[in-house]
Amino acid sequence: MNPKLSNRVAITVLYVIASTIVVILAALLGYIIISGLPALSWHFLTSPARAFTSGGGIGIQLFNSFYLLILTMLISFPIALGAGIYLNEYAKQNWVTSLVRTSIEILSSLPSVVVGLFGFLIFVVQFGFGFSILSGAFALTFFNLPLLTRSIEEALAAVPDEQREGGLALGLSKWETVLHVIVPAALPTILTGVILSAGRIFGEAAALIFTAGQSAPALNFTDWNPFNISSPLNPMRPAETLAVHIWKINSEGIMPDAKAISSGASAVLVISVLGFNLLARFVGHRLFKRLTAG
Amino acid sequence: MNNNLQKQLLKRSKAAKLERLGKTVSFLALMLITLTVFAIIIFVASKGLSTFFTNHVNLMDFLTGKNWNPSVTNSKGQPEVGALPMISGSFVVTILSALLATPFAIGTAIFMNEISPHRGAKLLQPVIELLVGIPSVVYGFIGLTVVVPAVRSVFGGSGFGILAGTFVLFVMILPTVTSMSVDALRSVPRYYREAALALGATQWQTIYKVVLRAATPGMLTAIVFGMARAFGEALAVQMVIGNAALMPTSLVSPASTLTSVLTTGIGNTVMGSLQNNALWSLALVLLVMSLIFNLVIRMIGRKGAMSK
């Protein structure tokens, strides 16, 4: 086979693969969204869930999911960024570094229920945080760190060395180069990593069952004082998230419309991830422009 | 005056101070992660090893036994904690789904990064990022309503089994492997491609002989992460694989994985009891197995990688 022909064949095959994937993924998303759409309504999105009668909504769960996501990101992003920077910019290539890398990769294979139980014993029982958003956020941080660190490290590694040389040549210190040149340049890729892990956090259930809990007490949306138990902002209240709610009604739900709620909630989940995705992209684009003066 | 100038010159500059601060802070972040990782590993190990030290279960019985009934004692007076069915189930389903997902993921990644970056960024990437956010229970339900009946009508049996598990895991790990492969491809310097094309190589030759080789370590990491996710996945697999602690005899007979047995059982056992410890031993096996996977892939990676 001559190179030109094999070139064409290979590229055709790649087209086929890519379109197969698109078809599979689109079918999956379509299935989720279409089966969930009939359940969607303003009432569904804003009213609290009901235990055993039909007509319940997912308002509190939706809020909890977002709040938990933000808290988790606030905790885990700085840590992952720092670790990623150190791994890529400072760490020497020796056995210690590779031990650290391996252990991080191993952590990501732990089933989330183990992370959840660890979080339960440490944060809920030992530290006395109780079943709370805070415990959930810490458990999710554990769960989130490996992937996030890894993708930040990859993102930094993808920045060409010329940029580092340029920064150093301008008389900047290494840290300043990293902070003002490398990180901004890697921002779009870092953002992808953040979005990916945000998606995982959003969809995670098993790690939260034992930490953030699986009940969603009524919230008073006029009370924004974080020290009150019914305030939405209180990080010490138990908070069932959307994914946990889906899990719960599928496993033990006895409300007559459990199926509709579950598919509706799944659709909302996917749409929220989509919305979050678009927003992050928009913000990232603006940020990228500002930081790189592009 | 002279003294003052000397002092100023000898003093660390602001930038140097900042440099040290930055390095320390980022090092501390890394140490924090490492510490938590070790804390979890020690935690799992201490719980998992107590099956052998406190409850005196024979390690070989655990690894090679085929009966899993921790609350029942067998003829030798030992509890039945044979983990072989789960170990082999996890192993087979992970390998198969990784084998299935790798060509698709790498193909898609090449397409997204090399052939049609525009469409890749506009269409594929958002879709892939969306997929990561679908909770496993939803994957499980789609598997239950779509994949299992399909397997049943095509291959016979009850439909529950390794094959159904493989299909579900394939879709689940695809986004992770693809997006990490894209990152790996993106980190191949542009002049590699330019140089190859300038030498007269076709696009495919450039991809195959230059870009892919340069990106091999990154891609292997992507696959390891995908396998790790497949390994650790519980809820979705548990719903379609049948979750029966039996040795897998065919691809369509019910089987189980380490995680699925762990997740189903953990809430029904009491901390510190043999039943509970045995489940933690499964978690430990999981850790050790992913460590082995990791090392193997690393070895392959070292052989295949181009020296930079």
Place this chain on the structure above:
Amino acid sequence: MQKKRWIECLLLVGLIILGGWAYQTRQVNKANMTITAVGSTALQPLVEAAGEDYSNHHLGTFINVQGGGSGTGLSQVQEGAVDIGNADVFAEEQKGIVASRLQDHRVAVVGITPIVNRSAGINQLTTAQLIAVFTGKVRNWSQVGGKDQKIVILNRAQGSGTRTTFERFGLKGQRSIAAQEQDSSGMVRQIVATTPGAISYVGFSYVNKTIQAVSLNGIQPTNQNVADNQWSIWSYEHMYTGHNPQPLAKKFIQYVQSNAIQNTLVRRLGYISMADMKVTRDGQGKVHQVEANHE
């Protein structure tokens, strides 16, 4: 640069003042009136609904109800980490629990019935047939009067209350062969509904049109038959506490046991009310008749 610093400082001070103000104006009475109940997912909806009810009647209290499984509930209440442990099984039946350290409060009864896929053509079995099916002696539905279809057994997870009860009273103490396992009733129902030839067991409240409930030895799985123990596959729902529970935990459990809950929520959620039971059963499985108007 200088200006930015200044604004940052102002913001920080503002935040601290705001935080202080919020702390000062928090609702103090709620601080120590919280109890936590953890355990059985099957019992969770009842306790949760009762807890909400209770909080509405007793302002300033908060009942935190979580799942996690009977095993978790019992071990955590034994450790003293939570106030109430919800369980579907007697503490004596759970390995690793010292039952004498706990106090049992029964709050409801749940009946359990075998269910089969509708296409199997089965709606009744004898106990001997049921045992033969679950111990693998019978592998095709035609052998017990159904259609020619392979039997697919589906169990709950080992140690789950439903399985313990089913094996003890439905299979007369025999153990099921190794087969598929799921850890929740909803999942079991879903799989039985979609898998030809499948058989499993769930609590009465999960029976619906998608599956076929099976009567045993000619006795229908109904609440009435459970009440006089004609249908023997049933269990109590327990709320365990330590011997010196918090006053609020005690009051709350009394509330759950009161008529206000027993006659409304308990029935609406598909449980059998304690008041309806004509028999009691202890941890060893001994049945005693209840005198009328005794409870």
